[in-house]
Amino acid sequence: DQQVKQNSPSLSVQEGRISILNCDYTNSMFDYFLWYKKYPAEGPTFLISISSIKDKNEDGRFTVFLNKSAKHLSLHIVPSQPGDSAVYFCAASGDSGNTGKLIFGQGTTLQVKP
């Protein structure tokens, strides 16, 4: 049962343009969402998060949007840079037990072309 889904395995974008990565979830108990970036042979690096009481959070070039009614969130990167090329994971927490454990999507590989 995949509670967090990233339906696009890969995305290719030109440098300077906007990258939009999408994520859907099924569990309405989730109340906190995070995006992580991962390079090969390294651990995930925290990028940005959003609480379920908000619909937008912005940090520099990164903005996360949350649509609770659609159970959908997206990460916008503007402008995209070649160094942004990596695998991006969305994650959610807040299900039963409230222990903070993260449920991850399968990841989307972003390639930013110079």
Added chain:
Amino acid sequence: NAGVMQNPRHLVRRRGQEARLRCSPMKGHSHVYWYRQLPEEGLKFMVYLQKENIIDESGMPKERFSAEFPKEGPSILRIQQVVRGDSAAYFCASSVYSGTMNEQYFGPGTRLTVT
């Protein structure tokens, strides 16, 4: 402030041997989470520990896997009698607080290969 440390970075074990993976959380963090990433998959939660306590082990396989976070020293994930299916990247994360609404910071991972 050093990040989350994991060692070894790479571990090769033959079937039937034991694997011990270590994780030192960030300074000031007392909450440790272990995740496993199988090839071509996302990260899957395994276990959540605080000092001397296992809080949530709902993601741990029922047999051969155990975890601890002693009062002194790193957290240890132990896999007994490893099988080929245990080959994966194992990541440890730490956080300042428990529960939701807080970020987890990940270590570089231990890549376990079972031959």
